[in-house]
Amino acid sequence: MAALKPYEPGKPIEEVERELGISNAVKLASNENPLGPSPKAAAALRGAVDELNRYPDGGSVMLTRKIAQRHGVSPQHIFLGCGSVEIINLLAYLFIRPGFNSVTSEHAFAIYELATAASGGEIRTTPMKDYTFDLDAIGGAVDERTRVVWLANPNNPTGTIYRREAWERLLARMPDHVVIVADEAYFEFVRDPGYPNALNYLEAQPRLIVLRTFSKIFGLAGLRVGYGVAHPEMVNLLNNVRQPFNINLLAQAAVMAGLDDDEHVRRTLEVNAQGIEYLEREFKRLGIQFVPTQGNFFLVEVGDGVKVFNALLRQGVIVRPMHGYRFPRHVRISVGLPEENRKLIAALESVLGKRP
Ligand SMILES: Cc1ncc(COP(=O)(O)O)c(C=O)c1O
Known part of the structure; x- marks a missing residue:
């Protein structure tokens, strides 16, 4: 039992903001619903x-x-x-x-x-x-x-x-x-x-x-x-x-x-579908390889996953490094609200140095 490793969850927003002294971090790390609760x-x-x-x-x-x-x-x-x-x-x-x-x-x-x-x-x-x-x-x-x-x-x-x-x-x-x-x-x-x-x-x-x-x-x-x-x-x-x-x-x-909140489910699906369309387009523009998704998140190949995760953190965007899943070259990115997705893409663009 002592040798077991516990599950590593995504970093909470408050922790990142405290560590970096920032106030507007975006969390795209745990495949949560970006619209909030029903x-x-x-x-x-x-x-x-x-x-x-x-x-x-x-x-x-x-x-x-x-x-x-x-x-x-x-x-x-x-x-x-x-x-x-x-x-x-x-x-x-x-x-x-x-x-x-x-x-x-x-x-x-x-x-x-x-x-x-x-x-x-x-x-x-x-x-x-x-x-x-x-x-x-x-x-x-x-x-x-x-x-x-x-x-x-x-x-x-x-x-x-x-x-x-x-x-x-x-x-x-x-x-x-x-x-x-x-x-x-x-x-x-x-x-x-x-x-x-x-x-x-x-x-x-x-x-x-x-x-x-x-x-x-x-x-x-x-x-x-x-x-x-x-x-x-x-x-x-x-x-x-x-x-x-x-x-x-x-x-x-x-x-x-x-359970009865069909409207919230409908809006969530709409935001997710729009987010997927936008992110796929932007990943392609930046020449970033991604796995087409059936969920509310993307597995994205970025080179050194931990390095890019840390660099994105410093820009106030929390994603999830994937070395624990034996994908050392990837991060996982949850689909967010339109403004969160835009912030992610801008941060990725500057971190990966793909600005045209
Ligand atoms: C495939 C899969 N199963 C189960 C869960 C856990 O969900 P829950 O919050 O219901 O424990 C997750 C959460 O990320 C998941 O990705």
Whole structure:
């Protein structure tokens, strides 16, 4: 345990501003919603403040019911977590032990490896193809000691997706002793028609769990709420090992209201699509290589990732260096508001010395 390395989050704005003595830093480091939280969620949260002396509903009954309704499943199919990362950790805790392994792609979302290691298991990774999960290779790496396969679709930090045919081929060959985790944190942003909605496969797959989150499109990352949709038997197992009040009272109230905020979701998608179009155009103009994204962020090749990250910081723009993801030449940049994107491009232009 002492040898484990904790997850390294993006730098908070306040910390950067304090360190650099500046006041208008822009954070494009954690794939957050640049529009802010859903206003409906924020209002509901304020309304719930006077109840803070009470414990929350330990079963998050109303919220569970509402999410179930949205997906046309029973509440027994829904498990709420303190962010989807809590669910990832609980899945590793439930299914992985020393002597067992989990399989994912290289350059996959970092928590899969950390959770597996914390349970004493071995993580196996297969090479990517064109910055994308190779599901045939992942299927080939599964053996009798494999307990979990972690799939992020879209993946963070690459922003790429695997398509329906590859997904169905993988499902068809998965043995019964393997839990399949389809992490769809960026589901709502995807525009590719070949994208498989993993929820459509739940009925035939009792060992599949689909993860979604309120941290991205709903703009509620600070509240820490994600959920899994799975067979009731899997949901029961997760409920057996979670802490009793894992979704706090403010979070339950705010997410209930945020779920209905279609206008905020629509505006977020619009801002993201415009941001993608602008950033792609500017990256091309500057001759910067980037991976086309299905999410709300870009993996961008800049040379020395840490150096460029530090240089951008000094200009008041926070991005994320990617050496931890074994992309030492890249940074990851979240799509921001138009003015934030413009500030990023100006900073990149001066840092990389590409000013025409
Ligand atoms: C692929 C992926 N899964 C899960 C998460 C975690 O989301 P949450 O805030 O719900 O824990 C993230 C967050 O960045 C992510 O990129």
